[in-house]
Amino acid sequence: MQIESGAVRGDTVFLKVRPAKKEILGESFDTVAIPGPYTEVAMANPSRALLLNGESGDPEVFVDTLKKRSASDANAAFDITFDQNGKVTTVEWLFVMEPGTNAPKPPPPAVKPPSWKNKTEFMQVESGAVRGNTVFLKVRPAKKRILGESFDTVSIPGPYTEVAMATPSRALFLNGESGDPKVLVDDLKKRSASDANAAFDITFDQNGKVTTVEWLYVP
Incomplete structure (x- = not known):
């Protein structure tokens, strides 16, 4: 199931969840979202969040961890077990969290591949930022899975790389309009958890700078 968010009310932790499909990719997997509303469910007392390092996390700490996810991680789904109630x-x-801390494990340092020069790549965009007069995007390659007349994104695990947008550059929307790169940064922040993937x-x-983003998120 995908988890949209969590909350603590009184002594009970609540999660907003919805079913998803698991697509096996060798030794890992990717999440395929199933459109639909999220349902709020309560966590039992006791209950636990089992991390990949084998440690069990406290449900209230788990709620804080949900808030620290990056936009790309927010789409991931997980195995959730329910009791008879x-x-x-x-x-x-x-x-995964660093042992002995409540902080997420930092990603490995990103390396900018020179092969992106003079190319068009299908990529996930984690976030954007404006520093001075330059827009920067954090990106990583992904696979495009064709679904009839549309497509779905299959994530390729790995770090995000920060790249600069050229001047001039543009974000091309489905309605044919070109958006200002600085507006694109704001639009990235407005994506829902399911769209962020x-x-x-x-x-x-x-020079390896971004000139065009063909952007399917229409504001």
Whole structure:
């Protein structure tokens, strides 16, 4: 199931969840979202979040961890076990935390591949930022799975790389309009958790800077 958010009310932890499909990719897997509303469910007492390092996390700490997920991680789904009363007893959680801390494990340092120069790549965009007069995007390659007349994004695990957008550059929307790159940064922040996993066609110039983002998120 995908988990949209969590909350603590009184002595009970609540999660907003919805079913999802698990697509096996070798030794890992990817989440395929099933459109539909999220349902709030209560966690039993006691209950636990089981991390990949084998440690069990406290449900209230788990709620804080949900808030710290990156936009790309927010789409991931996990195995959730319910008891006979429909309450959550276990969440098998792939968002690993550093042992002995409540902080998420930092990603490995990103390396900018030179092969992106003069190419158009299908990429996920984690976030954007404006520093001075330059827009920067955090991106990583993804696979495009064709579904009839549309497509779905299949994540490729790995770090995000920060790249600069050229001047001039543009974000091309489905309605044919071109958006200002600084507006694109704001639009990235407005995406829902399910939209944040989507990838887009990004064109780079000879210097490895982004000239065009063909962007399917129409504001």
